[in-house]
Amino acid sequence: MAEIRVEHLRKAFGDFVAVQDSNFVVRDGEFFVMLGPSGCGKTTTLRMIAGLELPTGGKILLGGEDVTMRRARERDIAFVFQLFALYPHMNVRKNIGFPLLAQGMPGAEIRARVEETAKLLRIDHLLNKSVSGLAGGDRQRVALGRAIVRRPKCFLMDEPLGTLDTEFRDLMVHELRELHNRIHATTVYVTHDQMEAMSMADKIAVMNHGVIEQFGSPREIYDRPATMFVADFIGSPPMNFLGFGGGLSKGAKEIVVQGAKVAVPEVREDIAPSDMALGIRPEHIRFDNKSSLRGAIYGTEYLGTTQIVAVETADGIIKARVPAEIRLNPGEPVGLSLSSARLSLFERGSGRAVRTAIHDATAEVRHG
Amino acid sequence: MSLTSAHSVVAPSATSRRIAGTIIVAYALISIVPLLWIFATSFKTPPDSIAYPPKILFQPSLEGYCNLFTTRTRQTPEYIKALGPATGLCDETVRKRNMVIAGPSNFMPRFVNSLIIAFGSTFCAVFLGTLSAYGFSRFKVPLADDLLFFILSTRMMPPIAVAIPIYLMYRELGLSDTALGMILLYTAVNVSLAVWLLKGFIDEIPREYEEAAMIDGYTRLQAFWRTVLPQATTGIAATAIFCLIFAWNEYAFAALLTSGTAQTAPPFIPTIIGEGGQDWPAVAAGTTIFLVPILVFTILLRKQLLRGITFGAVRK
Numbered sequence: 001m002a003e004i005r006v007e008h009l010r011k012a013f014g015d016f017v018a019v020q021d022s023n024f025v026v027r028d029g030e031f032f033v034m035l036g037p038s039g040c041g042k043t044t045t046l047r048m049i050a051g052l053e054l055p056t057g058g059k060i061l062l063g064g065e066d067v068t069m070r071r072a073r074e075r076d077i078a079f080v081f082q083l084f085a086l087y088p089h090m091n092v093r094k095n096i097g098f099p100l101l102a103q104g105m106p107g108a109e110i111r112a113r114v115e116e117t118a119k120l121l122r123i124d125h126l127l128n129k130s131v132s133g134l135a136g137g138d139r140q141r142v143a144l145g146r147a148i149v150r151r152p153k154c155f156l157m158d159e160p161l162g163t164l165d166t167e168f169r170d171l172m173v174h175e176l177r178e179l180h181n182r183i184h185a186t187t188v189y190v191t192h193d194q195m196e197a198m199s200m201a202d203k204i205a206v207m208n209h210g211v212i213e214q215f216g217s218p219r220e221i222y223d224r225p226a227t228m229f230v231a232d233f234i235g236s237p238p239m240n241f242l243g244f245g246g247g248l249s250k251g252a253k254e255i256v257v258q259g260a261k262v263a264v265p266e267v268r269e270d271i272a273p274s275d276m277a278l279g280i281r282p283e284h285i286r287f288d289n290k291s292s293l294r295g296a297i298y299g300t301e302y303l304g305t306t307q308i309v310a311v312e313t314a315d316g317i318i319k320a321r322v323p324a325e326i327r328l329n330p331g332e333p334v335g336l337s338l339s340s341a342r343l344s345l346f347e348r349g350s351g352r353a354v355r356t357a358i359h360d361a362t363a364e365v366r367h368g
Numbered sequence: 369m370s371l372t373s374a375h376s377v378v379a380p381s382a383t384s385r386r387i388a389g390t391i392i393v394a395y396a397l398i399s400i401v402p403l404l405w406i407f408a409t410s411f412k413t414p415p416d417s418i419a420y421p422p423k424i425l426f427q428p429s430l431e432g433y434c435n436l437f438t439t440r441t442r443q444t445p446e447y448i449k450a451l452g453p454a455t456g457l458c459d460e461t462v463r464k465r466n467m468v469i470a471g472p473s474n475f476m477p478r479f480v481n482s483l484i485i486a487f488g489s490t491f492c493a494v495f496l497g498t499l500s501a502y503g504f505s506r507f508k509v510p511l512a513d514d515l516l517f518f519i520l521s522t523r524m525m526p527p528i529a530v531a532i533p534i535y536l537m538y539r540e541l542g543l544s545d546t547a548l549g550m551i552l553l554y555t556a557v558n559v560s561l562a563v564w565l566l567k568g569f570i571d572e573i574p575r576e577y578e579e580a581a582m583i584d585g586y587t588r589l590q591a592f593w594r595t596v597l598p599q600a601t602t603g604i605a606a607t608a609i610f611c612l613i614f615a616w617n618e619y620a621f622a623a624l625l626t627s628g629t630a631q632t633a634p635p636f637i638p639t640i641i642g643e644g645g646q647d648w649p650a651v652a653a654g655t656t657i658f659l660v661p662i663l664v665f666t667i668l669l670r671k672q673l674l675r676g677i678t679f680g681a682v683r684k
Contacts, residue, residue, distance in 0.1 A: 083574060083576055102585030150584070
């Protein structure tokens with residue numbers, strides 16, 4: 001197993017820049033997820049780590065070794081493709097043993113390793129079956145088997161659960177994480193599904209338009225989004241934004257939104273007057289008729305334990321997640337109370353988060 | 369999503385089925401009657417073969433096949449009587465016409481030439497076609513579209529349009545009347561077809577298969593050999609049949625460029641007619657035997673051929 005270090009990685013296809021100045025480190029044994037909408041450059045980054053694409057610029061180090069221009073077969077990595085790429089003309093056993101065959105391993109040893117791997121993935125009863133008759137989850141396990149049988153430096157996975165139906169997908173998310181906990185292989189996992197990312201990752205990089213918008217643990221990404229894009233991409237429903245104007249100065253603890261005073265985490269930097277946005281997660285909104293921040297009920301979505309309530313405010317519709325038992329009628333005026341300690345502030349122009357007291361916690365977590 | 373639903377939106381009505389059936393039967397008859405005629409003629413005696421009205425029922429005879437494989441000389445009845453007893457069925461048949469077998473005819477060597485040239489050129493065309501198609505399918509080839517168009521453009525005129533330059537060129541190069549020359553020529557004609565057909569097939573094979581193999585420690589050529597080729601067998605078989613049929617049946621170039629040692633069967637068969645009168649049964653026998661290899665090859669690969677013809681319509 002090994003650490004993956006990506007430095008100033010860049011890839012251009014003609015005029016189109018797929019990946020710009022990417023930098024990140026995946027530590028040995030870490031489960032790293034690259035998350036972003038389609039076309040954001042996450043798959044291109046993964047393919048460059050694999051050696052299937054050559055970068056336009058930058059460096060890739062595997063276990064401290066510069067492999068930027070090495071061929072895929074010289075990098076000692078394993079790749080799981082979205083469509084699994086199981087060879088239809090070989091049975092399960094031959095598929096899993098295929099990478100070992102390339103190393104010229106003796107037949108008996110291949111047999112033993114394949115059987116051991118199949119047991120680990122609980123597919124040992126399928127070894128002599130043809131891959132074309134397998135169910136989605138089993139195909140996925142065979143693809144994983146082919147990846148782990150070689151004990152490579154790291155695993156790269158390109159939306160491996162993308163084609164599975166929801167039931168299998170939930171199952172495989174747990175299986176993958178469990179497998180990772182057992183073999184501790186450095187893993188880079190690409191997905192556009194935030195549920196997969198949040199539930200499996202040690203570290204997440206959120207990408208958009210070829211740029212890494214934020215790199216951090218699932219908790220950091222959810223609680224302290226670095227940009228408005230991340231805030232909007234993560235969470236369902238996503239973070240709400242309420243606009244406000246004027247600058248901020250270091251030490252400020254209150255802002256004025258739609259004429260109402262809102263307490264916010266203490267601001268840690270000076271911001272010149274410009275268009276700003278207050279970011280609020282839906283679960284950090286409560287209804288409180290004493291609040292001077294007002295709105296009117298627009299509609300509700302009942303989800304069982306909670307409900308999503310759309311509230312019309314002077315700055316458009318925002319969504320709140322509140323307990324399901326609260327009865328609300330469309331058109332009803334409500335006051336909105338926000339959990340001050342959990343709010344984010346953004347500069348609208350750059351989309352960047354303003355440094356506030358919530359970021360102090362980041363430092364604490366890191367040092368702790 | 370399955371594509372069958374797209375095909376059978378509504379089940380065809382009884383009337384349209386009947387019309388389609390009639391057309392198919394009519395077409396089959398038109399195609400098959402000449403073949404049956406040739407097959408029947410090959411078992412007739414020369415007088416039966418030119419009888420009018422044509423004989424549907426007749427006493428079958430192997431005279432056509434005997435005449436096809438032998439050369440004969442006419443002798444006086446006394447000379448034939450003086451010979452010992454006939455040594456075989458053909459000998460006996462021939463003696464009835466006051467002839468004796470002088471030796472084997474050129475049919476077998478010509479037939480073998482046809483086999484060597486047709487299979488040789490098919491192998492070369494499919495081999496080159498597979499590699500080129502893979503290259504066009506997987507790599508960024510500069511001016512790929514133009515190159516593919518140029519390759520195809522060689523099929524846009526009848527090959528015989530360039531017969532004279534090729535004839536002169538071959539005479540200069542010493543390739544006239546050689547098997548090598550014919551293999552090169554048929555390969556050149558077929559390779560364009562092979563590239564285009566195979567590119568379609570290889571495009572359909574996801575490149576993840578080779579990528580997976582290359583990550584797993586194989587070189588590109590090994591990955592191609594072990595993952596792409598086994599999945600392209602359908603396309604390769606279909607392409608091989610098309611190439612073989614062309615090379616096997618080609619007449620014009622063969623007539624122009626081969627006359628002796630390298631002569632193929634198509635230009636040879638018509639020459640049988642001139643030897644000792646209008647020997648239609650021998651011509652028909654030659655044609656019947658000539659049809660066998662293609663028939664066998666096509667029957668062996670008919671599944672692939674069918675998929676080859678309809679490729680693109682059905683996804684795996």
